[in-house]
Amino acid sequence: MKKSFIIFIFPTNEIYLSLIMKTDKNRLLILVLLSVAFLGYSFDLYVSPPKEKDGELINNSLAAEGKLLWQKKNCTSCHQIYGLGGHLGPDLTNIASKRSREHIEVFLKHGTNVMPDFNLSKQEIDAFQAFFIALDQSGQSDPRTFKLHLDGTVSQ
Numbered sequence: 239m240k241k242s243f244i245i246f247i248f249p250t251n252e253i254y255l256s257l258i259m260k261t262d263k264n265r266l267l268i269l270v271l272l273s274v275a276f277l278g279y280s281f282d283l284y285v286s287p288p289k290e291k292d293g294e295l296i297n298n299s300l301a302a303e304g305k306l307l308w309q310k311k312n313c314t315s316c317h318q319i320y321g322l323g324g325h326l327g328p329d330l331t332n333i334a335s336k337r338s339r340e341h342i343e344v345f346l347k348h349g350t351n352v353m354p355d356f357n358l359s360k361q362e363i364d365a366f367q368a369f370f371i372a373l374d375q376s377g378q379s380d381p382r383t384f385k386l387h388l389d390g391t392v393s394q
Contacts, residue, residue, distance in 0.1 A: 304369025307362055316353070320379050327353060331379030334370040342367060 308314070314322075318329040333342060346363045349355035358366070377394060384392045 300368040304365035334374035
């Protein structure tokens, strides 16, 4: 009784599994196919890594320099981008639209009582500004506005 009930609800699953997984030969074939697919996909990612949104940050060399500075100065230890990172400083994803360039430049140039003065050059400050503008154009960062879907994905 129980088995027929399962077949009634999921008729293809039991039939599918019984046909494919019937012999050890089929199991080995599936293992080999999945392994080849995994290795092929891994090789493809290694050869051509995914680009950021339409290559926006990659094509803008000043923004790319700002991104490298962000990583070199370890800004993520205190600040966040899209809610990911440290919690000592604010999320800087949309800082370019919330504050003026001059305001951001003063913070970058002199620091605050919590943020250290990194003695950044004018070129480095401009690179950070370009990085913040590119980030701002990529979307909103307030996680309270995100929608959580049943499959675990998130959208804005």
